[in-house]
Amino acid sequence: MKIQEVFDLYVKSDKKQSSLKAHKGKIIKYISFIGNQDVESGLDEGLLRKYIIEDEKFQPKGKYDALLNFYNFYYVEVLNVSKREVPFFPIDSKELESLESKEKRKPTYYVKGFNFNCLFEDRHYEHLNNHGAALAVKASLALALSAGYDSGEMFPTNREHESAMKMNDIFIEEDYIKVRNFSSQSTVPFIIIQGKNAEYIKEYYKLRESYPIKKKWQQSLFIANTWRTNELNFDSKIAQNGIYIPHDLVSYMLKYISLKEGHPNPLITDLRANMVLHSLYNTKGSALQDIIELYGFPPYVKQAFEKYCMTTARDKEPIFSVLSFDSIQSEDNNNVNEKKKVESRINVIDSLVRDSVKVKKLKEVYNNSCQICGEQITFINEISYSEVHHIQPFNKQHNGIDDKSNMIVLCPNHHQIFDMGIIAIDPENPQRILHVDSKNPLHQKILFASKHKLSSTHVRYHYENIFLTLRNRLLEISEQGIH
Structure with missing residues (x-):
């Protein structure tokens, strides 16, 4: 049938x-x-x-x-x-x-190119008719997008959740704020936040200090009810139930704003994963090492990275070389066949291809001037020359990346001694040069006109794996009295 x-x-x-x-x-x-x-x-x-x-x-x-x-x-x-x-x-x-x-x-992601600034636009918050509630949401979104916080870390629904963000987990400075890093996989204790996100958090912090929190379990928390629930307006078509705690309010506002912005799936549940994915989009993947340094590789980072790989095409194909080997036919029934060399070819990655466009643009930024000595090598007809050094070497041994966050513009002389590990960038102050000989004039010299941000991951890698290796070896030789 x-x-x-x-x-x-x-x-x-x-x-x-x-x-x-x-x-x-x-x-x-x-x-x-x-x-x-x-x-x-x-x-x-x-x-x-x-x-x-x-x-x-x-x-x-x-x-x-x-x-x-x-x-x-x-x-x-x-x-x-x-x-x-x-x-x-x-x-x-x-x-x-x-x-x-x-x-x-699985997280729901905003589309590539989504303007996250729209999440903070006042027009979306006017219907709440409550300034305190609006500030609390903006601070929460800023913490999620700039420090990788999730809702449980900011405002737990479980009142006994002692690990939630407290008032003393945030430090307000004039040009930035510093917040505790909640990631259990990270060795970085605090995260620095600057720009607009820092301003949203500062504005709520001022309100939070002056607003009397009635609920005892919220009094030590940073994100708390700085509004009266019965005074809060909301769209009943989006929130069928009342909004009583910050978690509910932030979830409601994310859905409300996503709908207003025409997002095809308004159920955005994890801004952390969105932060990771769009950071990868914006840096063409080069932000991954810094992300892992800050947060480790928890599920939301892994999922965002997988999403990035699935939705991003390679800029170019890798370069392959051909590895050949000989296969010999065996003897059969006492008849010795003539040995035939059968060439088999296996494609293997043989070399890493540098992005000449990135190198050229970075040289233009510094006008071909060395960031160590400030000198520009000029040939005839005003033709100048410089070299770009990868701080964490861009090869198979050291696995550095070909991105400007891992690059510095140098003259040939300083390029050579950087490669050798005689000089390095101070991981505690990326504007400062270190020399294996502390008496050398280059030691603790400040970089000339630093115009781009260097990755702390690459700086520390070069310092620990190349510079310190050479310096420690020289100290051993010195202690042994070998000259």
Whole structure:
């Protein structure tokens, strides 16, 4: 019997019109998906799994329910099998629950190029009719986007959550603020926030200091109810229930703003993952090392990195060289065949390709002047020359990256001694040069006209793995009295 015949019987015999209405369309799509084959092969586990779980066009739960209903109909109504004797449906519902739980944990991302500044525009907050509530949301969003905080770290729904952000976890300075790093995978204790995000946090901090917090469990928290709940206005179409705690308010505002901005999926649940993904977009992936240094590699970083890899095409193909080897035919039945050299070729990555465009642009920024000595080598007709040094070497041994955050413009002489590890950039002060000989004039010299930001990851790598190695070796030689 063909599966289409069984479906025709299913439609005719279904007494529950609600059940038919819910399942009919999905079963029709399944038959179209597999073709009108014999019903036994059509209900094969492989086909069911491919349609319910692997095909992403429809939600798996709806497809599962529809085909389970159809499966039971076939055995009970067509084959007259007792309900107790119906074979188990090939896909376990527990597997489906696990899949759905995993899907729910996946972050929803704003589209590439999304302007995050719109999250802070006053027009979106006017309907709240509460200045304190607006400031609390803006501070929360700023902390998520600039320090990788999640809602549990800022304002836990569990009142006994002692690890939440407190007032004494934030330090206000004139040009920046410093906040505690909550990432358990990081060795960086504090994160510096500057610019507009710092201003949003400062503005709320001032209100937070002066506003009397009535709820005792919130009094030590940084993000607290600086508004009266009964005075808060909100769109009842978006928030069906009342907004009583900061977590609810931030979730509501994210959905409200996303809808107003025309985002196709307004259920943004993880701004941290968005921060990581869009940082990778904006830096063409080069921010990953700094991100890992700050936050480690928790699931939200991993998911954002995977999303970046899936949605970003390579700028160019890697360069390959050919490795050849000889394969010798063996002897067969005492007949010695002539040895034939069969050339086999394996493509292997042989070299890393430098981005000449980035190098050229960085040289132009510094007008071909060395950042160590400030000198510019000029040839005839005002043609100048400089070299770009990768702080963490851009090769297979050291795995540096080809990005300006890992580059410094140098003259040939200082390029050479940088490569040797005689000089390095101070990881504690990236504007300062260190020399293996503390009496050398270059030691603690300040870089000339630093116009781009260097990655602390690459600076520290060169210092620890190249500079210190040489310096320690020289100290050993000195102690041994070898001159």
